[in-house]
Amino acid sequence: MKVIKEAIAGTLESSDLLVKVAPSQNGKLDIVIQSEVIKQFGKQIKRVVTDTLNKLAVSEGSILIEDKGALDCVIRARVQAAVLRGAGSEELNWEELS
Amino acid sequence: MKLRRSMLFVPGDNAGMLSTTFVYKPDSIMFDLEDAVSPREKDSARLLVFQALRHPAYQEIETVVRINELNTEFGLKDLEAAVRGGADVVRLPKTEKAAEIHELEAHVARIEKACGRPGGDTKLMAAIESASGVVNAVAIAAASPRMIGIAIAGFDYLVDMGTKRGGGSEPELFYARAAVLHAARAAHIDAFDVAYGDVNDDEGFLREVAIAKQLGFNGKSLIHPRQIELLHKAYAPTQEEVDHAKRVLAAAEEAHRKGLGVVSLDGKMVDPPVIEEAQIVLQRAEAS
Numbered sequence: 001m002k003v004i005k006e007a008i009a010g011t012l013e014s015s016d017l018l019v020k021v022a023p024s025q026n027g028k029l030d031i032v033i034q035s036e037v038i039k040q041f042g043k044q045i046k047r048v049v050t051d052t053l054n055k056l057a058v059s060e061g062s063i064l065i066e067d068k069g070a071l072d073c074v075i076r077a078r079v080q081a082a083v084l085r086g087a088g089s090e091e092l093n094w095e096e097l098s
Numbered sequence: 099m100k101l102r103r104s105m106l107f108v109p110g111d112n113a114g115m116l117s118t119t120f121v122y123k124p125d126s127i128m129f130d131l132e133d134a135v136s137p138r139e140k141d142s143a144r145l146l147v148f149q150a151l152r153h154p155a156y157q158e159i160e161t162v163v164r165i166n167e168l169n170t171e172f173g174l175k176d177l178e179a180a181v182r183g184g185a186d187v188v189r190l191p192k193t194e195k196a197a198e199i200h201e202l203e204a205h206v207a208r209i210e211k212a213c214g215r216p217g218g219d220t221k222l223m224a225a226i227e228s229a230s231g232v233v234n235a236v237a238i239a240a241a242s243p244r245m246i247g248i249a250i251a252g253f254d255y256l257v258d259m260g261t262k263r264g265g266g267s268e269p270e271l272f273y274a275r276a277a278v279l280h281a282a283r284a285a286h287i288d289a290f291d292v293a294y295g296d297v298n299d300d301e302g303f304l305r306e307v308a309i310a311k312q313l314g315f316n317g318k319s320l321i322h323p324r325q326i327e328l329l330h331k332a333y334a335p336t337q338e339e340v341d342h343a344k345r346v347l348a349a350a351e352e353a354h355r356k357g358l359g360v361v362s363l364d365g366k367m368v369d370p371p372v373i374e375e376a377q378i379v380l381q382r383a384e385a386s
Contacts, residue, residue, distance in 0.1 A: 009142050016113035073149035074113045081142035092175070094182050097148065 001096075003061035007085035010078035017067040017075060019082035024060035029053070035067035048072045052079045055096045061086070099378070101125050101385050102247065102288050103317035103333045104326050105162065109134035111143035120155040122323040125385075128162040131176045132191050140172050144179045151183030162187040162223070168201060177202070181209040181220050187246060192254065193224035194231045199241035206244070223247040223288075227254035232274045235281035245287050249319055250278045252292030268309065279314055288316040297322040307332045334386035335379045343376035343383075350376075 006022045017035075024030070031053075033045055045067055052075070053063065063082075067075070080097055106124040108115050110131040119127055129150065135143045151161055163185040165176035180188050190202050202222060210217050222244040226235055232255070239248050252271060256262055261270045275291065282289035291310035294303045307329055310318055318329060335343070346363060350373045353361035361368050 010113070014114055015117045070113060071117050071153065073153045074117060074146065077145040077149040078113075078142070080145050084141065084145075092178070094178065097145065098152075098182075 001056045001058050001083060001087045001089065003058065003083060003086040004088060005086055007082050009081035009085060010074075012066060012068055014068050015070055015074065017065055017070045017078050019078045020062075020064040020066075021082045021086040022062040023086075024062060027060055029058065029060050029063070031063045031065070033065040033067065035065070035069075037067070037069055044072070045075060048075045049079055052076045053083070055098075056080065056083050057096070058083055099381065100160065100246075101381055102160070102290070103382070103385075104320050104329050105249075105290055105317060106320045106323065106326065107134065107164075107293065109143075110147045110163075111135045111139045113146060116146060116150045119323065120159055122326055123159070124320065124323075124326050125317065126160040126162050126187070127156070128164055128189060128319070129185075130164045131172070131179075132164050132166050137172075140166070140176075144172075144176055148179040148183040151180070151185055160186045162189050164189040164191060164225070167192055168198070168205070174205065177205055178209055181206055182213055185220065187221045187223055189223045189225060189249070191225045191251070192227045192231070193238055193248075194228055195234050196237040196241040199224060199238060199245065203242045203244060218244065220244065221246045223249065223290075225249045225251045226274070226278050227251040228258040229255070231255075232277045235278050236284060239281040239285035239287055245285065247288035247290055247316070248278055248282050249290035250274050250292055251319075253295075268306070275310075275313055275315075283314070289314070291315040291318040293319040293321045294325070295321065297324060300328060304328060304332055330386050333382055335383050339379050340383045343379040346372055346376035347380070 003021050003023050008020045010016050010018045012018050031049060035045055049065060102125050104124040105126040105128050107128050107130050108119050110129045129147045131143055131147060147163060150156060163180035165180060165188060166172035168174060206220050207217050210220060222242055223246055224238050226232055226248055239245060255274055256270060264270055279289045294306050296302060303325060311333060320326060346368055349361050349363045349368050
């Protein structure tokens with residue numbers, strides 16, 4: 001799945017996160033994660049984000065995460081929503097989202 | 099028998115509430131993809147609910163998803179998320195005739211099959227929100243073996259009827275409550291009373307709970323966690339009722355042991371309906 005336009009999903013409320021995606025400027029996948037709990041859960045958040053992007057076959061694009069202490073299931077959902085919006089995708093492949 | 103006194107609404111796009119609501123332990127949690135979610139957030143809320151349904155914390159509690167109507171651009175997508183996410187129950191809003199349940203049932207079966215799941219594990223319920231729905235409640239309640247309950251939704255119904263809530267004894271809702279309740283009982287499914295909108299008015303809420311309980315509703319739709327404990331306490335049987343229920347079951351057990359069809363307790367016959375009522379009393383007591 002290719003990110004073809006800028007898109008956002010989520011909020012900056014507690015237990016949520018804001019995900020901003022944009023098309024790649026250099027053909028690479030750039031992931032930036034900001035979190036209030038980066039010291040404790042940074043690796044886990046990165047793992048969930050990377051895993052979610054891999055399942056969606058996102059290999060390039062700019063992904064900015066502002067986390068407010070979200071659960072893994074929330075992170076997955078918001079990353080998926082932002083990517084699908086950025087790809088302009090209406091159809092859902094539920095295998096990729098599981 | 100599944101106890102369903104409290105069915106708590108949770109807006110499907112609220113990550114904070116989805117992350118914590120299970121701690122309040124309502125009998126059922128209803129993730130709302132319909133009225134609580136704005137059209138521009140439907141896609142994101144759908145994914146959030148799909149992921150939340152798969153969270154371990156929600157495997158121990160009954161989950162219900164209120165989808166958008168099937169004739170909207172959102173309805174079928176919501177249904178895919180609910181069934182594939184493993185929701186226990188799908189709630190169809192604004193149900194007006196049995197054919198809508200038949201259509202829903204067919205789509206649910208198709209999605210279950212596509213997931214490779216045995217058919218039939220996703221249950222259904224209908225919300226009655228109009229005069230047409232009330233008039234057709236009997237057929238709606240009996241429309242599918244997947245049906246576990248019907249709920250009366252007061253706000254839309256009263257708008258359709260050209261009236262509004264008046265407080266007090268609520269004559270404006272009497273016919274709809276009685277009709278929905280009879281339809282549910284005739285179909286042997288549960289009935290849920292309207293949500294009470296003012297979360298700071300405990301007195302008004304409890305007045306309405308008392309009406310629902312006395313009429314025979316299994317429970318109510320709730321819009322705030324603080325209403326759960328109030329409701330559960332109001333539905334809790336008294337010690338006298340618990341003691342009597344225990345004596346009924348003991349008498350029934352003794353009759354069974356002696357091979358008797360019926361037995362009497364304090365001069366009153368103990369038959370299957372009395373035994374069933376005693377079991378419900380003890381179940382509510384245990385859960386309170």
